[in-house]
Structure formats: C-alpha cells, structure tokens
Amino acid sequence: MTALISARGLTRTYRLGRVDVPALRGVDVELAAGEFVAITGPSGSGKSTLMHILGCLDTATSGHYAIDGEDVSRLRGKALARVRNRKVGFVFQTFNLMPRLTVEENVALPLRYRGGIARLERRARARRLLERLGLGDRIGHRPDELSGGQRQRVAIARALIGEPAILMADEPTGNLDSQAGAQVLETFDELHRAGHAIVLVTHDPGVAARAERIIQIADGRIAGAA
Numbered sequence: 001m002t003a004l005i006s007a008r009g010l011t012r013t014y015r016l017g018r019v020d021v022p023a024l025r026g027v028d029v030e031l032a033a034g035e036f037v038a039i040t041g042p043s044g045s046g047k048s049t050l051m052h053i054l055g056c057l058d059t060a061t062s063g064h065y066a067i068d069g070e071d072v073s074r075l076r077g078k079a080l081a082r083v084r085n086r087k088v089g090f091v092f093q094t095f096n097l098m099p100r101l102t103v104e105e106n107v108a109l110p111l112r113y114r115g116g117i118a119r120l121e122r123r124a125r126a127r128r129l130l131e132r133l134g135l136g137d138r139i140g141h142r143p144d145e146l147s148g149g150q151r152q153r154v155a156i157a158r159a160l161i162g163e164p165a166i167l168m169a170d171e172p173t174g175n176l177d178s179q180a181g182a183q184v185l186e187t188f189d190e191l192h193r194a195g196h197a198i199v200l201v202t203h204d205p206g207v208a209a210r211a212e213r214i215i216q217i218a219d220g221r222i223a224g225a226a
C-alpha cells in the first residue's frame, strides 16, 4: 500500500530580518490510509510549522514530501494551493469561518474555489455533510449565532466537503470548553471509524491519547513515538 503521507528530512527555517530561525531540523513522517496520528510537543517545538507543510499551506526549506502519491516538495503558490484544495481538509484552532456567510455557504466554499460543480450540487453536498455532523438545523445561521463546538463542527464539515485524502487539525479543541471539546473529539473518532486519515496537533495528552499513534516533537525534531 502506498503511503498517504511520506515526508523525509523536512527542514523549515524562517527568516526574521537577518536572523535564521530553524523551526524544523529534519523530520520524517509516514502515514498510511485510514490512520489517526497525533503530533504533540511543547510550545514552539515546531508542531504548527510541520502541520503547515504536511497540509500544503507552506513548503519545506529542504527535504522531500509526497502526499497521496504527489511530490509537492518544490511546489509553491497556486500549484501548492491546487494540491491542498484536492487532498487536504484543514481544521484550525480558531475555526476561520467567514462571518458573513451562512453555515451552508461556509461549508460549500471549497467547492466554489475548486470550480466545475454546480451551485445546487454544492449546496446539496454541504447539507448532507451538515446533517451527518448533527448540524442540519443550523444551515441558515451565521457563525456568530453558533456555539464554539458547533462552529468547529462546521469547520470540520468544510474541511471534508472536497473529500480530501487527509483531514488535518491544529489544536482543534484549543478554543473550546471541555464539553464542546469532547464533542468535537467524538466527531474525529467517528470520522476515523468511517475510514478517514487524520493528523491532529495537540499539546493535550488526553487528546493525543485518542489517536492510534503519537509523534512527539521537541525543538524541531522527532523526540519520540508511541
């Protein structure tokens, strides 16, 4: 079976004025279809940097990265965005929903960017997904009319609408109280049971423990696996 994610020797150095900040110092990651992996580590260890590269939001300074069989090591800008739109569903700590759009419009948005799918079909798909995530009665609401947990489940629906190869989430429960966080984690568990591959970043050991496998990052390197 080919790996969904195959990353070798990833480095990422940020340039701050004349100073180089090495955030990743050579990281290997492999992920198979259907796997649920958590990435943990202290603040500043490079978790978000790694996720942004794995999620095709950023490019490594050096190293090799292939996602779902496609080598994206050297892609930037629009070419990288095109791969991201097709292969990755990304969930952010702060939800990142569009405040003026309804729940349904937010969820359908990635399909609009992708093009080639009629508006009615986009809406129908968004509704189906929202119903599946228990939000069928909220489709006409704006994000600020929802609870935090509901907003994050809308963001998960938006991440899934393009049927990505991988679902990625960076501290998806970081802005939620424990009850809303538990509901969102339950949603990830269900998606995993349904066969989705998931990579989740968290500094919370209780959250990480729900994954099948844990990758620990410290100071830009893999410090352990469990």
Ligand SMILES: Nc1ncnc2c1ncn2[C@@H]1O[C@H](COP(=O)(O)OP(=O)(O)OP(=O)(O)O)[C@@H](O)[C@H]1O
Pocket (backbone or CB within 6 Å): 014, 015, 016, 021, 022, 023, 041, 042, 043, 044, 045, 046, 047, 048, 049, 050, 203
């Ligand atoms: N855009 C940037 N420019 C310069 N340095 C950055 C940038 N983004 C991150 N860094 C630095 O890179 C290192 C890794 O940051 P990163 O955001 O990946 O950490 P993290 O593990 O996600 O931390 P947290 O748990 O606080 O979210 C840190 O030293 C950080 O200061």
Ligand SMILES: [Mg+2]
Pocket (backbone or CB within 6 Å): 047, 048, 049
């Ligand atoms: Mg981070």
